[in-house]
Amino acid sequence: MKRDQYPTFIDWWVANEEEYCALSTAQDGDPGPLAELIKTKGQLATLEARAFVLSLVMGKKDAKAGAKRTxxxxxxxxxxxxxxxxxxxxxxxxxxxxxxxxxxxxxxxxxxxxxxxxxxxxxxxxxxxxxxxxxxxxxxxxxxxxxx
Missing domain, CATH: 1.10.10 (Arc Repressor Mutant, subunit A)
Structure with a gap:
């Protein structure tokens, strides 16, 4: 299902909790869980995770790199x-x-x-x-x- 098919963002987040947790871990510097999720599922459902992976593939530096607290x-x-x-x-x-x-x-x-x-x-x-x-x-x- 797509994000707009859920009544609230919370419902969407619960449905994709594993992906959001893997994304958070990747943003904190450990991309392993997100990479494993991509290997097992073959796709990313959330816009945030896709944007993160796209920025890595394109070689863009995170504007908040170094300043972000875990x-x-x-x-x-x-x-x-x-x-x-x-x-x-x-x-x-x-x-x-x-x-x-x-x-x-x-x-x-x-x-x-x-x-x-x-x-x-x-x-x-x-x-x-x-x-x-x-x-x-x-x-x-x-x-x-x-x-x-």
Whole structure:
């Protein structure tokens, strides 16, 4: 079936989940699963996968090459953001204090405040790209709020 024969893009994505996952892996630098899918099925159903393969065949450089973060990295950043937000709820504090608590609790994940701030900024940006806005503040600012 073609994409326009599905009621929503989600239905289309579910029907072609294997291909989209292989495409994502290929875009992250490992084309093996996508190549195996082409060998076994003999064709690609999605426009995105065909465009990716076409750009490789034509020798075009990806405009985002080198700057793109992997799905694994984005997941790590989002998980860190959720941990920091949980700490904010636990202590009813701002992000500044929550970052310090996070660094004390999880030195194995991140041991540097600047790196942690970068992870949080990137996670917020990922959420903005996904849903169209930044996540709301966990703790509302008052007259005696700590600096962010």
């Amino acid at each position: 799905i694994t990295q984005q997941s790590k950043e989002l998980n860190i953001l959720m941990l920091v937000r949980d700490i904010q709820k636990e202590f009813d504090c701002g992000e500044h204090r929550a970052r310090n608590v996070f660094l004390d609790r999880h030195p194995d994940i991140c041991d540097n405040n600047e790196t942690l701030r970068t992870y949080l900024r990137r996670a917020k940006e990922t959420l903005k790209q996904a849903v169209g806005r930044y996540p709301p503040a966990v703790v509302q600012k008052g007259t005696h709020s700590e600096p962010e």
